[in-house]
Amino acid sequence: MSTNSGAYGENDATxxxxxxxxxNETATNAxxxxxxxxxxxxxxxxxxxxxxxxxxxxxDSSANADAHNNSSVxxxxxAGSTDETLNAHVKGxxxxxxxxxxxxxxxWAIIAAVVVVALIAAFVVIRNNQKASIxxxxxxxxxxxxxxxxxxxxxxxxxxxxxxxxxxxxVGNVYEGLVARDSNNKVVPGLAKSWEKNADGTSYTFxxxxxxxxxxxxxxxxxxxxxxINELMVKHYHDSESLMNFKSVMATDADTVKLDLTAxxxxxxxxxxxxxGLVFDKNANYDMKTQxxxxxxxxxxxxxxxxxxxxxxxxxxxxxxxxxxxxxxxRYFGDDNAAVNALKSGDVQVLAPxxxxxxxxxxxxxxHYRVAAGDDTDKxxxxxxxxxxxxxxxxxxxxxxxxxxHKQLIASRGGADKPLGGPxxxxxxxxxxxxxxxxxxxxxxxxxxxxxxxxxxxxLELRLTYANTYGTELGDQLRSQLKPIDxxxxxxxxxxxxxxxxxxxxxxxxxxMVDHNESHDFSQWTQDTxxxxxxxxxxxxxxxxxxxASSDSQRDALLAKAARVVSEDAPADWLFNYRITTAMKNGxxxxxxxxxxxxxxxxxxxxxxxxx
Amino acid sequence: xxxxxRRFLLFVAALLAISVVIFAAxxxxxxxxxxxxxxxxxxxxxxxxxxSQMGLDRPLIVQYFTWMGGLLRGNFGTSLLTGRSISSTVxxxxxxxxxxxxxxxxxxxxxxxxxxVVATLATRPAVRSAFHFVAIVGGAIPALWGGLLxxxxxxxxxxxxxxxxxxxxxxxxxxxxxxxxxxxVLPALTVGIIDGAxxxxxxxxxxxxxMNSGYMxxxxxxxxxxxxxxxxxxxxxxxxxxxxxxxxxFAGMITGVMVIENLFALPGIGAGLVTDLGNRDLIAVQSExxxxxxxxxxxxxxxxxxxxFLDPRLKHAVQGGAQ
Numbered sequence: 001m002s003t004n005s006g007a008y009g010e011n012d013a014t015x016x017x018x019x020x021x022x023x024n025e026t027a028t029n030a031x032x033x034x035x036x037x038x039x040x041x042x043x044x045x046x047x048x049x050x051x052x053x054x055x056x057x058x059x060d061s062s063a064n065a066d067a068h069n070n071s072s073v074x075x076x077x078x079a080g081s082t083d084e085t086l087n088a089h090v091k092g093x094x095x096x097x098x099x100x101x102x103x104x105x106x107x108w109a110i111i112a113a114v115v116v117v118a119l120i121a122a123f124v125v126i127r128n129n130q131k132a133s134i135x136x137x138x139x140x141x142x143x144x145x146x147x148x149x150x151x152x153x154x155x156x157x158x159x160x161x162x163x164x165x166x167x168x169x170x171v172g173n174v175y176e177g178l179v180a181r182d183s184n185n186k187v188v189p190g191l192a193k194s195w196e197k198n199a200d201g202t203s204y205t206f207x208x209x210x211x212x213x214x215x216x217x218x219x220x221x222x223x224x225x226x227x228x229i230n231e232l233m234v235k236h237y238h239d240s241e242s243l244m245n246f247k248s249v250m251a252t253d254a255d256t257v258k259l260d261l262t263a264x265x266x267x268x269x270x271x272x273x274x275x276x277g278l279v280f281d282k283n284a285n286y287d288m289k290t291q292x293x294x295x296x297x298x299x300x301x302x303x304x305x306x307x308x309x310x311x312x313x314x315x316x317x318x319x320x321x322x323x324x325x326x327x328x329x330x331r332y333f334g335d336d337n338a339a340v341n342a343l344k345s346g347d348v349q350v351l352a353p354x355x356x357x358x359x360x361x362x363x364x365x366x367x368h369y370r371v372a373a374g375d376d377t378d379k380x381x382x383x384x385x386x387x388x389x390x391x392x393x394x395x396x397x398x399x400x401x402x403x404x405x406h407k408q409l410i411a412s413r414g415g416a417d418k419p420l421g422g423p424x425x426x427x428x429x430x431x432x433x434x435x436x437x438x439x440x441x442x443x444x445x446x447x448x449x450x451x452x453x454x455x456x457x458x459x460l461e462l463r464l465t466y467a468n469t470y471g472t473e474l475g476d477q478l479r480s481q482l483k484p485i486d487x488x489x490x491x492x493x494x495x496x497x498x499x500x501x502x503x504x505x506x507x508x509x510x511x512x513m514v515d516h517n518e519s520h521d522f523s524q525w526t527q528d529t530x531x532x533x534x535x536x537x538x539x540x541x542x543x544x545x546x547x548x549a550s551s552d553s554q555r556d557a558l559l560a561k562a563a564r565v566v567s568e569d570a571p572a573d574w575l576f577n578y579r580i581t582t583a584m585k586n587g588x589x590x591x592x593x594x595x596x597x598x599x600x601x602x603x604x605x606x607x608x609x610x611x612x
Numbered sequence: 613x614x615x616x617x618r619r620f621l622l623f624v625a626a627l628l629a630i631s632v633v634i635f636a637a638x639x640x641x642x643x644x645x646x647x648x649x650x651x652x653x654x655x656x657x658x659x660x661x662x663x664s665q666m667g668l669d670r671p672l673i674v675q676y677f678t679w680m681g682g683l684l685r686g687n688f689g690t691s692l693l694t695g696r697s698i699s700s701t702v703x704x705x706x707x708x709x710x711x712x713x714x715x716x717x718x719x720x721x722x723x724x725x726x727x728x729v730v731a732t733l734a735t736r737p738a739v740r741s742a743f744h745f746v747a748i749v750g751g752a753i754p755a756l757w758g759g760l761l762x763x764x765x766x767x768x769x770x771x772x773x774x775x776x777x778x779x780x781x782x783x784x785x786x787x788x789x790x791x792x793x794x795x796x797v798l799p800a801l802t803v804g805i806i807d808g809a810x811x812x813x814x815x816x817x818x819x820x821x822x823m824n825s826g827y828m829x830x831x832x833x834x835x836x837x838x839x840x841x842x843x844x845x846x847x848x849x850x851x852x853x854x855x856x857x858x859x860x861x862f863a864g865m866i867t868g869v870m871v872i873e874n875l876f877a878l879p880g881i882g883a884g885l886v887t888d889l890g891n892r893d894l895i896a897v898q899s900e901x902x903x904x905x906x907x908x909x910x911x912x913x914x915x916x917x918x919x920x921f922l923d924p925r926l927k928h929a930v931q932g933g934a935q
Contacts, residue, residue, distance in 0.1 A: 154693045154891055160662070161693075162651020241655055289695030302783075305694045305701075306887045307879040310783065329783060331877075334887075337760075338877045342779040345768040497643025497892040504652065518653065529656075 142607040144327040145588070148339050148348035151597075152306045152332035155289040158275060159237040164517055164598045167275065169309055169330060172601045175294035176319075177277035178206055178225055178257070179269055183594040185377070185427040185519060187269045191225065191279055191295070192257070201264030201550055202245075206257040212318045214281045215299045220318075222251030227282040229259070239275045243268070244547065264548045266555040267520055297323040297603040307332060311602065321603040324590065328602050343369075343583060349607050352582040352596050356414025362583045371583045373416040374593030377425045377519040378578035382478070383512045386571045387533040390460060391510050395452040397570040400511075401438035402445035403485045409477060410576050420577040422567035427595070428519055429552065430559025434567045445485040459486040465503055466513040467496040474513065474575070504531045515578060517597060522559060525566045534571040538562075616917065623913045630905045631683075635676050638894050644668060645692045645892045666692050679898065688899040693891055698899045702881065708781055709873070709880035712796050712803070713865040719804020720811050720861065725854075727808070728815025729847070732823060733839055747816070750809025755868070759802040759875045766798060780877045799876045803869060807861055814857045818850040825849075852923040859915035863908045 151165040158166050158175065172180060180190035192206035212220040229249045232240045244267075247260040261268065271277065284293045292300045297317045302310040309330045313323035331348055333339035336355045343351045343362070354362070354371070362369035384391045384400060391397055410417045418426070421434030454460040462482075464475055475491035482489050489511075494502070503509045512531070516524070526543045528535045539562045546558035567574075582593055590604030646662035647654075663669050667678075682689050688698040731743035765771050767778030776798050782791040822828065823846055831841035870882030877883075881900070888896045 152887075154887075154893075155695055157695070161649050162654065236658055236661060238651070238654070238658075241653075241658070287695060304704075304879060305696070306884065307781075308783065331780065333779075333877055334883075335874055335877065338779055338875065341763065341767060342877070345774075345777065345779060347777070347779050495643070495890055497641070497648055497890065499643075500647040501642035501644075505647065505656075514652070516652070521653065524653070 140609045142325065142349075142609065144329060145325050145350070145605055145607045146329040146331055146348045147591075147602075147605075148331050148333055148342050148351040150333060150339070150353060152334075153309075154305050156292050156300065156303060157288040158278065158292075159232070159235075159280075159288060162238055167598050168596070168600045169311075170292060170294070171274070171278065172296060172599065173298045173311060173603070174292045174296045174300055175278045175280070176296050177273055178229075178279060179273045179277060181270065181273040181599065183592055183599070185595060187273050190273065190277070191220070195269075201266075201548075202247075202261045204259045204261075204268065205252075206259070208255045208257065209319070210255060212295060213316055214284065214293055214295050215314045215316055216281065216284055216293050217316055218281050218283055220279065220281070220295050221254045222257045223254070224282050225249075225257045225279050226251045228279045229276065231280075232276055237275075239271075242271045242274075243276045264550070266547050266549050266552070270520055297321050298328065301327075321601070323603045324606045325602075328605065343585075346585075349588050350582065350584040350591055350605075352591075352600075353580045354583045356416050356581045359414070359581055359583050368586055369583055370586055370588075371581060372593050373579045373581045374596060375427055376517070376578060376580050376595050376597060377427050378515050378517040378580075378597070379420060379423065379425055380474075380575040380578055381423075381514055381516050382573040382575055383509075383514070383532050384570070384572055385507065385509055385511070385533050386535070387507075388510050390462060393452050394570060395448045396454075396460065398438065399445040399448035399452070399485055400482065400487070401570050401573045402441045402448070403482055403487075404478070404573055404575070405440045405481055406435075406576060407440070408481070409474070412473070412477060413576075414581070416579045416581050417576040418579060420574040422563045422574060423522055423525055423572075424559065424563045425519075425577045428522075429556045430522065430546070430563055432560045432563070434564060437564075437567050438570070438573075442484055449485050449487070454486045456486055459488045461488045461490065462510040463490045463492055464511040464513065465492045465494060465499065465509045467499040468493050469496060470513065470515065478513075507531050507533055513575070517578075519595075519598070522563065525562070525571075532571050534566070534569070536565060536569060539565050615920065619913060619916055623909050626909050627902075627906055630909075631680065631902055632676075634898050634901045634905070635672075635679065638898055639672060641892065641894075643892050645894065648891050649693065679895065683899070683902070688903070689895045691888075691893055691896040693888075693893040693896070698896050701884070701896070702900060702903060705879060705881045705884045707786060708796075708878050709866065709869060709882065711793075712799055712869060712872075712878070712880060713862065715796055715800035716803030716807065716865055716869075717858070717862055719800055720807040721858070723804060723808030724811025725815055728812040729819060729842065731812065731816045732819040733842055743812070743816070747809050747813045750805060751813065753806055753809075755802060755806060755871045756875060758806055759799065759872055762798050762802055763875075778876060781879055795876075795878070799869070799872045799878060802872055802875075803865060807865065811854075811857065811861065815850070815854060818853040818857075819846050822846045822849045852919050855918050855922060856915050859911050859918075863911040866904060866907060 149165070149168070151163065153161065153163060153165040153169065155161055156166070156170065158170050171177065177190045178192050179187050179195070182188045191208055191212060193209050195204055195206045197204045206225070208222055208225070214220055226249050229243075231237065233243065233246055243265075245261040245263045245265045247262045249257065249259045252258050259268075279295065281293050286293055290303060295318065297314055297319070298311040299314045300309060301312040302308075311328040311330070313326045317323070331342070333342060336358055339348075339351055340354065340358045340361075342348045343354070356373075359371050363371045382400075382404075384397045386392060386397075406419045410419065419435045421437050422432075424431045449455075449460070452460075464478060466475065470493075472491070472493055475489075475493060479489040479491055499512075503512045509531075522543065524530050524532065525534060525536075526540045542558050542562035542565070546555045546562065549555035549558060580593070580596055582591065582596065584591060585607065587608045589606050589608070592599070592601055644663065646659050646666060646668060649662055650659045660669075667675070670678075679689065686699075688702070690696065691698055691701060694701065727743065727746070731740065731747070734740045734743060763771060763778040766773050766776045768774050768776060771778070777791070777795045778798055779795075781795050782788045784791075786792045819842065823842060827845060827849055828838075828841050831845040832838065836844065866881065868882075869880060870886060872878075873880040873883035874886065881904070885897065885900050885904075888900065
């Protein structure tokens with residue numbers, strides 16, 4: 001595929017060059033002709049000028065030497081052959097209007113240029129069609145697959161830089177964790193092939209695979225694991241705070257790691273499947289912002305910030321997930337239309353995510369494309385400042401929840417997303433369907449608003465502040481949905497950095513909207529200082545009990561209870577659980593659909609060009 | 613010579629003033645790179661830790677002089693976010709943007725000068741107003757819309773003709789020269805057609821002024837036809853004016869291509885600046901803006917010099933005025 005597109009590119013370029021030259025030549029010729037014709041017509045029509053032509057020799061200082069010579073030569077020529085030029089002009093004049101003789105040259109030049117361009121375009125189109133029709137009749141597995149993504153990492157420093165785009169590219173592909181997670185968000189073996197915990201859940205022992213190594217050839221053993229986790233905790237790297245109750249970690253021998261906690265923590269294994277569990281080479285010395293040395297099936301061959309990342313299969317890879325495709329290029333598109341164009345033109349073979357409404361043409365063209373949606377943990381949270389001047393009134397918050405028509409919101413986005421009535425999505429522990437708590441009911445909402453003192457004559461003015469990465473449509477829809485219940489919503493779409501400052505840090509907002517895509521992030525609702533300004537002791541108690549639970553089922557039940565309390569309090573409305581729509585060329589296999597914005601294992605991705 | 617020195621000092625003073633404005637303006641923006649790096653769930657202590665690691669907690673005046681000190685030594689600094697040297701990042705982005713605007717300028721010149729001259733020479737009122745209309749409409753096309761139209765016409769995979777790539781820059785950069793050039797054709801056409809239309813109006817008005825001057829009568833008295841006079845004398849006389857316009861257009865294109873680069877997914881200066889600003893990578897943004905401003909001013913400086921070189925009357929006028 002890449003060879004093909006390269007060839008196209010070169011052809012295009014050559015064609016363009018040719019066009020340019022032709023145009024130039026035509027233009028030059030034409031202008032020469034025009035000048036000649038003009039000379040002729042001048043001779044015929046203006047005898048005075050002709051007579052004065054001789055005096056041009058006397059020297060017009062403003063004309064350059066060449067022009068001067070030419071004109072004097074022409075003047076001599078025409079002086080010598082007045083009859084011929086006169087005849088020529090008469091011929092020209094008899095063919096059309098005398099006055100337009102001058103313009104003809106230009107017009108013909110333009111027409112000629114247009115014809116040349118059209119001919120070249122037609123030639124290219126016909127040749128391309130021919131190329132397509134004589135495609136080889138066998139299956140070809142591409143050496144390189146290009147994947148179009150949306151949010152680009154600005155650097156590769158997974159220990160310091162936030163953002164799911166880094167997890168998406170690096171976790172599991174370049175860096176590997178002590179344990180891993182699968183497409184259903186469950187913990188599976190990673191660098192550790194097995195583990196056990198003690199009875200009270202405060203000590204974990206991990207047994208590592210043997211013969212592991214990093215892409216630079218260094219051996220990977222228990223000392224690297226212990227060093228990586230210790231560094232994380234000591235240097236407070238990103239997400240270190242999620243390893244709660246951490247006490248110590250040590251390598252008991254080359255293949256065994258022991259991790260101790262001060263108190264049980266039910267999410268520990270899952271957290272270790274994310275950034276906190278990643279294992280780095282303690283002996284390697286490299287700039288983590290621009291390079292990556294990991295143990296995964298791929299290495300980073302080239303990284304252009306905000307534009308693309310090229311991954312090459314790691315020849316020294318130790319494990320079972322050996323890369324199927326030698327080169328994977330990840331390209332980032334800030335603009336949705338640009339992304340769709342790239343898939344249509346074959347510049348990328350997969351697009352994840354694609355805006356559902358924009359995916360329409362691919363859905364229709366099932367002969368060439370496949371479109372599918374996968375589950376994810378993205379929660380579009382409409383936060384309502386629990387300590388805000390107007391939103392601290394629970395009746396207002398409840399009214400907003402009743403007034404929002406989630407079905408309509410989801411339908412307007414294409415219909416793939418799922419309704420979500422509370423803080424826990426279906427792929428996370430503790431999920432239960434809470435959509436029945438605040439069903440769409442405008443009358444109830446109006447009654448609550450009236451009770452809170454707002455009427456059509458005295459509407460409630462609220463600000464909705466959110467980052468411009470989410471577009472303007474959602475804000476517009478919310479404004480129109482809240483209007484009937486006497487809320488005058490001012491939508492304030494700001495830059496992400498501004499949002500971080502005003503909303504996240506200063507909590508200066510009424511309503512805000514964020515796609516909280518992190519998984520296992522319920523603890524947000526237990527932190528009084530978080531931007532929600534939400535505080536409920538019952539929730540904290542349930543959560544703490546859940547984290548100390550000895551079994552997963554016990555943990556899940558407690559989380560579900562906590563989630564119900566949060567949802568009842570209405571500190572937010574959960575607009576929907578975003579589902580990722582992925583569009584790909586037929587022939588692409590092994591591309592994960594679930595969770596692919598945070599977890600994108602690429603080792604099994606393959607692109608076979610369809611048989612003609 | 614005195615003019616050159618005086619003009620150069622003005623250039624340096626303007627640069628200094630701009631550096632202060634850029635630095636101050638960026639500090640007023642809410643949000644910082646540390647909070648972007650730390651993310652939504654980070655505890656405040658972590659944000660503070662990152663801030664001090666990056667030196668963002670130092671006094672502003674210290675930050676300014678550190679930055680300026682670097683600039684004077686030719687060191688534009690290191691991006692806080694990407695960890696790369698800013699000059700090399702800008703150089704990489706410029707390798708996309710510069711060829712793009714040069715191509716765009718070629719297109720604009722080809723369209724603007726040719727049509728401008730034709731429009732001036734056209735004698736029939738209908739033709740003249742047709743050109744006038746084209747110039748106004750062409751100049752009024754929003755770049756985004758114009759680019760989309762071109763994509764719909766020529767874009768590979770999307771367009772009617774489907775002959776040109778409309779998205780991105782090749783992985784190998786200018787290493788694969790053909791593809792790199794091809795990927796710049798549509799963006800350059802977008803820039804060129806729109807700027808060409810404005811240039812056409814300038815050409816027409818500049819040339820028109822000259823055509824009505826005594827120089828033309830003189831030239832025609834010397835035996836030139838109207839057309840010859842326009843091409844050989846008129847254009848030359850209008851050149852200084854056009855050089856100013858083209859110079860400013862060239863400088864303006866650098867900032868103007870932001871929209872185009874985003875539309876065609878090109879990793880150029882404009883698109884990069886937007887991202888860096890969004891991430892509050894202030895050291896990168898301030899250096900990038902400074903380089904753009906320097907470039908803008910430098911083009912102005914060159915235009916002034918060129919102007920004087922092309923139109924010796926200015927020299928006398930200045931000297932006359934000084935005496």
